[in-house]
Amino acid sequence: MIRKGFVFVILLMGSAAVGQTAVSPPGSVPHAPQGRPLAAGTQAGSTFHAAPTRPSAPATVRENPKGPANAATGCVGSGCDEEPQHITVVNPPPQPAPVPVWPWHARISWAADLVLVLLAYAALLMGLSLLRKIEQQSKYCEEAAAAAAESAQAVMLQVKSMVEAERPWILVDVEPDRAAENGFLVTATNRGRSPARIEAADDAVAFAANEAGLKEHPEFGESKPFVPLILLPGERTVIKEFSRGDVNELCGSEERLKKVEDWEERIYLYGRIEYRDLISPRDEQTHESTWCCWYIHGRQKSGLVTAGPRAYHAHS
Secondary structure (H helix, E strand, O other): HHHHHHHHHHHHHHHHHHHHHHHHOOOOOOOOOOOOOOOOOOOOOOOOOOOOOOOOOOOOOOOOOOOOOOOOOOOOOOOOOOOOOOOOOOOOOOOOOOOOOOOOOHHHHHHHHHHHHHHHHHHHHHHHHHHHHHHHHHHHHHHHHHHHHHHHHHHHHHHHHHHHOOOOEEEEEEEEEEOOEOOOOOOEEEEEOOOOOEEEEEEEEEEOOOOOHHHOOOOOOOHHHHOEEEEOOOEEEEEEEEEHHHHHHHHOHHHHHHHHHHHOOEEEEEEEEEEEOOOOHHHHHHEEEEEEEEEOOOOEEEEEEEOOOHHHOOOO
């Protein structure tokens, strides 16, 4: 299609040149028609005007025995010559110099126009080619950006998984207290691969007939003062101590104690631990672990086991 456009431009400029050649410029001298000779005594390019003769008034002709008389000279007879006719020659006005059919300045102007058209056509082709290249380059950039975004997302997921694998995890366990009879220890252990800084630890007590009687989410009162401490991987610390002797104080009355001894009500101990890690970003360093235990009151022996709904055993 580009070649067809170029040929069309060339044909258009050629037809314009032919039109200028066929038209004669104004001011050219027309040629005399063929087959007609010029008048005698005239030259080509000259114009002769004959002096007009005035019609004479009718006069009375009288016969003269000696012959006709000449009116101008008064000569009578045949010897008088007739007066010759006067002819006046008028020089033609100066004619301008003949102009060539296609002058040089017109040729130069046509050539300049042709060069400009060719240059404009070439610039148009180069512009279209450049636009195509820019469009292709834009597509390549978009594809590269999409691939880079996918790669970055994959790297972020990988980094996040590595951070999750290397972060500390605080888990809560219950173990018997060997120093006290029917006593128990609630301990927090760092099961992760990096140190953890425990910032706070809260706990509460609830009385319910079973787990279904507990609230959907654990509720805590005011946070108790806690001295921050750092747990290295594998270390543990005691966050709460509980024994059989604490039951009377928790029940507060003989009636509730009787219900606990008859298993009409159960004692649930629950709590939470807030801690930070040292490798995650600042806004993701805070974590929380919740725990819940059921105190079993026997006739002589007591027990403390992990129990409670799933919301009471969450880790973040």
